[in-house]
Amino acid sequence: MIKQLVLVGALMGALGAGPAYAQAGHTAPKTQPNTAASANAPTGEVTLVPVHFGKAVKADGKMLAAGTYQVRLTAQAATPDAKGESQGLERWVEFLQKGQVKGREVVSIVPQSEITQVQKDTPPHAGAAKVEMLKGGDYVRVWINKGGNHYLIHLPPA
Numbered sequence: 001m002i003k004q005l006v007l008v009g010a011l012m013g014a015l016g017a018g019p020a021y022a023q024a025g026h027t028a029p030k031t032q033p034n035t036a037a038s039a040n041a042p043t044g045e046v047t048l049v050p051v052h053f054g055k056a057v058k059a060d061g062k063m064l065a066a067g068t069y070q071v072r073l074t075a076q077a078a079t080p081d082a083k084g085e086s087q088g089l090e091r092w093v094e095f096l097q098k099g100q101v102k103g104r105e106v107v108s109i110v111p112q113s114e115i116t117q118v119q120k121d122t123p124p125h126a127g128a129a130k131v132e133m134l135k136g137g138d139y140v141r142v143w144i145n146k147g148g149n150h151y152l153i154h155l156p157p158a
Contacts, residue, residue: 041089041109041149046073048093048144048151051129056158057140059095059103063158069095069102071129071144073151078106093153110150119143123150133157 048071057064071093078090093107110118121143124130129144137157144151 041111042073042147044075046147047071048073048146049127049129051095051131051142051144053131053140057155058158059105059155062103064095064103064155067097069097071142071151071153072096073107074104093151105153105155108152110152112148112150115150119150119152 050068050070052068053064053066055066074092074094076092078092089109091107091109092104094101094104096102115123124143124145126145129142131140131142133139134141134154139154139156142151142153142155144153
């Protein structure tokens with residue numbers, strides 16, 4: 001009988017039947033910082049910076065020959081957005097030569113305040129780009145730093 005009473009008492013306490021006891025050790029969750037990303041994400045089309053590919057790469061399945069391309073951020077969101085991602089931080093960029101779109105790919109936009117949480121390498125200077133083959137040779141990363149945001153594009157080699 002005593003075992004049953006102890007069990008019922010423990011069960012009631014666990015279910016909140018004893019409000020004073022259940023709330024005594026409870027603290028409110030910490031406030032999570034707002035993601036600065038949606039506020040900093042540019043709207044509409046934005047011309048970023050020129051990038052140079054030493055070797056051919058693929059963008060959205062199309063080959064981009066070695067050479068220099070102007071990169072333009074489009075207003076078109078890449079869908080679906082990743083779960084938990086701030087709205088508008090996955091968009092399409094276009095690679096242009098002589099004013100013609102030669103290819104396009106999805107870009108991840110990361111605000112300056114959050115770049116250290118995403119990337120450990122040294123970022124390019126403001127208004128500049130860095131193009132590098134990633135370890136293993138599976139992807140070429142285009143990293144653009146412009147206007148308080150970092151733009152990360154990953155392209156497979158052709």
